[in-house]
Amino acid sequence: MRSIFAVMCLLLSSLSFAAPLKVVASFSILGNLVQEVGGDHVQVTTLVGPGEDAHVWQAKPADLKKLSGASLFFVNGLGFEGWLKRVEQAAAYKGKVITVTKGFKPLALEDDHGHSHGKTDPHAWHDPRAVLLMVDQISAALQAADASHAAAYQANAAAFKAKITQLDQRTAAAFAAIPSGKKKVVTSHDALGYLGHRYAIEFFPLQGISTEAEPSAKEMAVLIRQMRKSQIKAVFAENISNPKLIEQIARETGAKVGPAIYSDALAKQAPANSWMGLFEYNTQAILRALQ
Incomplete structure (x- = not known):
């Protein structure tokens, strides 16, 4: 036994x-x-x-x-x-x-x-x-x-x-309080379409840009005209992209570049070193820029 x-x-x-x-x-x-x-x-x-x-x-x-x-x-x-x-x-x-x-x-x-x-x-x-x-x-x-x-x-x-x-639910309520005409954001990379679709935000990525390609001068000019016409003031680069083009656009339009958005990768340190942290960091940064 x-x-x-x-x-x-x-x-x-x-x-x-x-x-x-x-x-x-x-x-x-x-x-x-x-x-x-x-x-x-x-x-x-x-x-x-x-x-x-x-x-x-x-x-x-x-x-x-x-x-x-x-x-x-x-x-x-x-x-x-x-x-x-x-x-x-x-x-x-x-x-x-x-x-x-x-x-x-x-x-x-x-x-x-x-x-x-x-x-x-x-x-x-x-x-x-x-x-x-x-x-x-x-x-x-x-x-x-x-x-x-x-x-x-x-x-x-x-x-x-x-x-x-x-x-x-918290995020949806926060974005619902922003007038629809103000929910316009410029980003360096077309990675936030799902965020825009969920919370009715209109994102304007640099046309022709990914992390492997840069926009032409014509595409840059089109985006700058769009920003001036729509009075877009929220501009963000991303943690995996070079911010120089975004900074150039901000200088030409008077927009203010916000903190780097985390699109395709986590940060190495908090707060954006988890999905929850990344999502909350991104949405809070965008909300502050739109208010």
């Missing part, structure tokens, strides 16, 4: 101290969402880290090694990770790829802004309602891969979704 009891204790001990599930996320914002749902039961590695630009990112041998040893690979999809297939092949990845925007109806991109994502806007994480769907996808994938901790993943997802919903 003692030997049976000892074996059972060893088994229970090994289960309680089981190594966390190794997963990889394609970029820092998604990595944070996975960590929120996975908690202590997952070990999350991100390929494109905080402050890094997914548009120009190139995998290093260490990145390929991390991916090859992961059970799950979480990606945004919608064309955001243009290097995705190339990296999977280079890493000889055999695990499951989880596309967190699966089943999501994306916004269409304008044809003339010079982006390279294709016909749909991949930046869905700027709409809290889309993030709720992503959390569901993440939770389902973790439960399928690690059934022994399914209850924990469900509880973490439910708690996180409640926080997201509350944040969305």
Whole structure:
């Protein structure tokens, strides 16, 4: 009896101290969402880290090694990770790829802004309602891969979704108090379409610009005329872009450049080093500029 009891204790001990599930996320914002749902039961590695630009990112041998040893690979999809297939092949990845925007109806991109994502806007994480769907996808994938901790993943997802919903409601009320004619913002990169769609904000990105291309003089002139005509005073660069062009536009129009917006990557430090922190930081900065 003692030997049976000892074996059972060893088994229970090994289960309680089981190594966390190794997963990889394609970029820092998604990595944070996975960590929120996975908690202590997952070990999350991100390929494109905080402050890094997914548009120009190139995998290093260490990145390929991390991916090859992961059970799950979480990606945004919608064309955001243009290097995705190339990296999977280079890493000889055999695990499951989880596309967190699966089943999501994306916004269409304008044809003339010079982006390279294709016909749909991949930046869905700027709409809290889309993030709720992503959390569901993440939770389902973790439960399928690690059934022994399914209850924990469900509880973490439910708690996180409640926080997201509350944040969305507060933000919607704050933007609803701004007159519609004033909700106009210039940004350096066309990444905030979902935020604009959710809260009825009109964003004017520098035409022809992404992190890989600069606008022509003609495109700059068109935007400057639009700003003067519409009296747009809210102007923001992004943490992954060069602010020089935004600063030039601000000088020519008398607009004031606000703090850097976090679009495609988390910050390395608080407050924008989590999805919740990033979202609240961005929206509060925009609200202050519009008031």
